[in-house]
Amino acid sequence: MNDRSGGRRKRAEMFGGLSSLGARLKDKHLEEAIELARQGDYLEAAAKFGQSGVLPGQQPLHAEDLAYAFYRRALTHQSDMDASRAIADLKTARQFPNLRRPLRLLIEQRLTVIQKEPDVKIREFDEAIAGRFDRRASEVELRGEFLQQCGLSQANRSPKVDGVDEVSAVGVYRWAGDVNRNEIWSRLIRDFKKGDDVLPAFFGRILAEHVRATPMCKAWTREVDYIVPVPAAASRTAERGIDILVATAQHLSLRLGVPSRTDFLERNDSSERSRDVGKTALAGQYSFDQKKAEEIRGRTVLLLEDVVTRGHTASVCASRLREFGCSGVVLLALALAESSLQSSRHTPQAES
Numbered sequence: 001m002n003d004r005s006g007g008r009r010k011r012a013e014m015f016g017g018l019s020s021l022g023a024r025l026k027d028k029h030l031e032e033a034i035e036l037a038r039q040g041d042y043l044e045a046a047a048k049f050g051q052s053g054v055l056p057g058q059q060p061l062h063a064e065d066l067a068y069a070f071y072r073r074a075l076t077h078q079s080d081m082d083a084s085r086a087i088a089d090l091k092t093a094r095q096f097p098n099l100r101r102p103l104r105l106l107i108e109q110r111l112t113v114i115q116k117e118p119d120v121k122i123r124e125f126d127e128a129i130a131g132r133f134d135r136r137a138s139e140v141e142l143r144g145e146f147l148q149q150c151g152l153s154q155a156n157r158s159p160k161v162d163g164v165d166e167v168s169a170v171g172v173y174r175w176a177g178d179v180n181r182n183e184i185w186s187r188l189i190r191d192f193k194k195g196d197d198v199l200p201a202f203f204g205r206i207l208a209e210h211v212r213a214t215p216m217c218k219a220w221t222r223e224v225d226y227i228v229p230v231p232a233a234a235s236r237t238a239e240r241g242i243d244i245l246v247a248t249a250q251h252l253s254l255r256l257g258v259p260s261r262t263d264f265l266e267r268n269d270s271s272e273r274s275r276d277v278g279k280t281a282l283a284g285q286y287s288f289d290q291k292k293a294e295e296i297r298g299r300t301v302l303l304l305e306d307v308v309t310r311g312h313t314a315s316v317c318a319s320r321l322r323e324f325g326c327s328g329v330v331l332l333a334l335a336l337a338e339s340s341l342q343s344s345r346h347t348p349q350a351e352s
Contacts, residue, residue: 195240204251297325
């Protein structure tokens with residue numbers, strides 16, 4: 001009996017010791033996860049939290065830091081084209097309790113756009129493109145085909161835009177008075193500016209492929225929280241029958257899995273077009289909706305523009321975003337405006 005009692009006691013002590021060790025390891029992994037998240041090492045923080053075995057709903061302390069770590073790891077998975085793992089991390093992120101509204105909204109909007117079924121118009125467009133090349137939709141890289149068949153001039157300059165961290169453009173826009181004005185890319189952009197409602201789908205796909213194919217832009221996808229199109233004046237939208245950049249941003253959003261926000265920036269209905277005024281006067285045409293300040297604070301934005309000449313419009317929009325706490329702005333454009341004769345020359349046909 002004594003031997004049996006002694007054996008049971010030893011086993012109980014052994015299991016108790018293992019349980020205590022497991023608890024200490026669990027606490028250690030959790031502490032490391034919190035510290036890594038606070039230091040901005042989000043991938044390691046999410047991994048350490050997973051090792052801790054703690055459930056997100058059981059972790060009210062430092063929940064904001066840990067949820068953000070999972071959100072940022074989801075962006076990395078998206079950049080690597082791994083939607084299923086991105087969705088899993090976003091679902092984990094939203095399980096943490098007591099998250100403040102801006103972060104919860106950020107997580108929910110990202111999850112919604114990733115999980116959204118492809119729009120009917122996008123499917124029809126992709127099927128039409130696939131039919132044009134007599135291949136399956138997944139086998140057609142439209143940007144590459146366009147480059148091969150039509151050519152696409154690249155700008156002779158790398159513009160610096162105040163308030164913008166990095167700039168990338170798909171091609172060059174030749175003004176209406178330029179000797180090479182009939183280059184197909186310039187013609188398409190002119191049709192786009194007139195309100196051709198087919199072109200937002202085309203440009204949305206080209207832009208998405210440009211982002212994935214350009215190393216600098218691909219790096220953006222690990223950081224960008226929102227796509228924000230430069231807003232058009234209401235009179236221009238009415239004239240065209242469509243807000244061309246808003247429509248393009250929606251297509252780009254669905255293809256990249258990044259939420260598009262058209263409610264951050266506003267433009268008044270000035271009769272003066274941006275190409276006709278200086279930067280100081282232009283600044284009075286754009287404003288930020290102050291009710292959205294909490295949602296932009298600390299976020300990184302991809303600002304979407306059609307044509308960039310001097311960069312004044314993008315600079316003003318970036319300034320408005322940064323005034324309310326936006327931490328980063330990158331600029332994606334269809335084209336940089338440039339003359340065939342002199343890249344720095346400006347003509348009355350130049351865009352903003």
